[in-house]
Amino acid sequence: MNCPAGHKGAIQFTDRREKSWRSQIMTAKPSIHKEGFTMSDNELVTLSKSFAVSIINLCETIRERKKASVIINQLLRSGTSIGANIHEANYASSKADFINKFQIALKECYETDYWLEIFHNSKMILDEEYSNMFSQCSKLRKLLIASLNTAKKNAAQQTKP
Numbered sequence: 001m002n003c004p005a006g007h008k009g010a011i012q013f014t015d016r017r018e019k020s021w022r023s024q025i026m027t028a029k030p031s032i033h034k035e036g037f038t039m040s041d042n043e044l045v046t047l048s049k050s051f052a053v054s055i056i057n058l059c060e061t062i063r064e065r066k067k068a069s070v071i072i073n074q075l076l077r078s079g080t081s082i083g084a085n086i087h088e089a090n091y092a093s094s095k096a097d098f099i100n101k102f103q104i105a106l107k108e109c110y111e112t113d114y115w116l117e118i119f120h121n122s123k124m125i126l127d128e129e130y131s132n133m134f135s136q137c138s139k140l141r142k143l144l145i146a147s148l149n150t151a152k153k154n155a156a157q158q159t160k161p
Contacts, residue, residue: 044143048083048105051136055079055112058129067124075115081108082140095158099151106144112137 059076062069082105089101116137120130 044147045086047140048086051140052080052083054133054136058125058133062124075112075119078108078111078115095155099148102144102148102151106148109137109141109144
């Protein structure tokens with residue numbers, strides 16, 4: 001049996017179908033099954049990690065401008081939580097748990113949108129910074145929605161007799 005990404009302690013796939021539904025959901029392309037799937041090969045994972053780094057850098061830039069505020073931590077938490085929940089979904093104990101982790105990631109994405117807008121409207125970030133971060137967050141949101149739709153569709157099909 002294989003462990004996702006070769007990590008010890010990861011949930012082992014019990015059969016090919018189990019591995020398949022995770023691969024299909026994580027790629028957000030339900031018709032494609034990729035054998036030997038690892039999360040590091042996935043666009044959603046890569047984008048969420050890149051976004052987390054961008055959020056960290058943006059928060060540091062805001063602090064350097066001496067515009068330190070308690071709400072910087074809100075943006076930092078929500079923006080980095082997206083990728084953490086996507087990563088955690090790879091180790092979900094069930095399909096329902098997997099879907100739940102993606103739903104949490106999507107909620108964090110919406111919260112990050114909110115904080116970016118607040119920071120932009122209060123002039124704590126520049127128009128260019130806002131535009132770049134909003135674009136990245138929107139792309140993540142679209143991928144998460146597509147992945148959730150695929151996951152729910154696949155879960156519904158597998159529960160039918």
